[in-house]
Amino acid sequence: MPAQIISGTEIAKQIREELRQEIAELKEKHNLVPGLATVLVGEDPASQVYVGQKEKTSLALGIYSERHDLAADTSEEKLLSLVDKLNKAPKIHGILVQLPLPKHISETRVLYAINPKKDVDGFHPVNLGKLVIGKPDYLPCTPHGIQQLLVRSGIETSGAEVVIIGRSNIVGKPIANILLQKKEGANATVTVCHTGTRDILLHTRRADIIIVAAGKPKALTADMVKDGVVVVDVGVNRVGKTAEGKAILVGDVDFDAVKEKAKAITPVPGGVGPMTITMLMLNTVKAAKMATGLV
Numbered sequence: 001m002p003a004q005i006i007s008g009t010e011i012a013k014q015i016r017e018e019l020r021q022e023i024a025e026l027k028e029k030h031n032l033v034p035g036l037a038t039v040l041v042g043e044d045p046a047s048q049v050y051v052g053q054k055e056k057t058s059l060a061l062g063i064y065s066e067r068h069d070l071a072a073d074t075s076e077e078k079l080l081s082l083v084d085k086l087n088k089a090p091k092i093h094g095i096l097v098q099l100p101l102p103k104h105i106s107e108t109r110v111l112y113a114i115n116p117k118k119d120v121d122g123f124h125p126v127n128l129g130k131l132v133i134g135k136p137d138y139l140p141c142t143p144h145g146i147q148q149l150l151v152r153s154g155i156e157t158s159g160a161e162v163v164i165i166g167r168s169n170i171v172g173k174p175i176a177n178i179l180l181q182k183k184e185g186a187n188a189t190v191t192v193c194h195t196g197t198r199d200i201l202l203h204t205r206r207a208d209i210i211i212v213a214a215g216k217p218k219a220l221t222a223d224m225v226k227d228g229v230v231v232v233d234v235g236v237n238r239v240g241k242t243a244e245g246k247a248i249l250v251g252d253v254d255f256d257a258v259k260e261k262a263k264a265i266t267p268v269p270g271g272v273g274p275m276t277i278t279m280l281m282l283n284t285v286k287a288a289k290m291a292t293g294l295v
């Protein structure tokens with residue numbers, strides 16, 4: 001049977017429609033407009049695209065959006081003072097500082113300075129700690145998006161052998177912690193692989209679900225998986241340009257070969273990508289509700 005192609009584009013659309021309705025209701029019943037501030041330092045083209053998409057999606061859903069573009073040579077002190085101002089701004093419920101930051105600024109110091117209640121990226125240690133103990137306010141956006149892709153595609157995670165390739169703080173570690181919780185849409189047996197893993201095939205070949213966040217094309221090939229596996233491809237790799245100068249993107253999975261063995265698989269683009277921004281919007285709505293005592 002051909003693999004089910006899990007469309008992140010479609011699932012993100014469903015969730016955005018649910019959010020649009022919830023945001024309209026918050027405005028009508030509680031006079032509450034969720035507010036998101038995005039902060040971009042420098043002119044990295046990919047970051048400019050990401051921040052632009054976040055701004056556009058906020059506006060389309062009825063979220064108040066404030067964009068702060070700072071020059072590449074902005075001092076850490078100036079950035080911290082902006083974060084402090086946004087922490088205190090009543091109209092702003094969520095703050096997103098686009099990474100990476102220029103080398104002369106400490107990402108750790110900046111991310112730690114964001115009020116955890118406004119940390120809609122879910123990267124603050126307070127929020128990561130709450131996730132680990134199973135009492136999160138916010139789930140980091142990409143890992144939460146991956147869980148929603150599985151749940152909304154009817155993939156059973158409870159009791160499943162899940163193998164994650166990659167242990168970054170923004171994808172691998174949080175998705176591992178989300179899926180091992182004793183909760184609905186989780187309750188899996190989770191193994192995390194990385195470059196120190198001695199025999200990766202031993203793990204991937206027995207996995208029911210494989211989540212690949214390695215940042216390398218073809219990090220997962222068909223010989224590494226069993227028949228009927230579910231594969232989520234998080235990777236985004238730029239491998240060249242089209243004749244029109246547009247970036248050619250591929251994931252971390254050898255999609256054409258792996259899909260012949262898989263029960264379900266996410267494409268790149270159109271898989272995890274659209275979910276990340278959508279979960280940021282969901283966190284911003286939650287932040288607004290928390291700030292006003294609605295949750």
Ligand SMILES: NC(=O)c1ccc[n+]([C@@H]2O[C@H](COP(=O)([O-])OP(=O)(O)OC[C@H]3O[C@@H](n4cnc5c(N)ncnc54)[C@H](OP(=O)(O)O)[C@@H]3O)[C@@H](O)[C@H]2O)c1
Nearest residue numbers: 142166167168171194195213214215234235236272273276
């Ligand atoms: N679609 C989205 O919204 C979204 C969001 C975030 C990230 N991404 C993409 O997802 C990918 C991963 O991002 P990241 O930030 O998690 O990457 P990262 O910080 O570079 O981490 C990569 C991880 O993969 C491991 N790894 C690399 N090659 C491996 C291999 N051949 N076998 C086993 N493990 C391997 C590394 O192991 P070590 O720890 O041993 O070095 C590391 O833990 C990137 O392509 C990124 O662009 C997409």
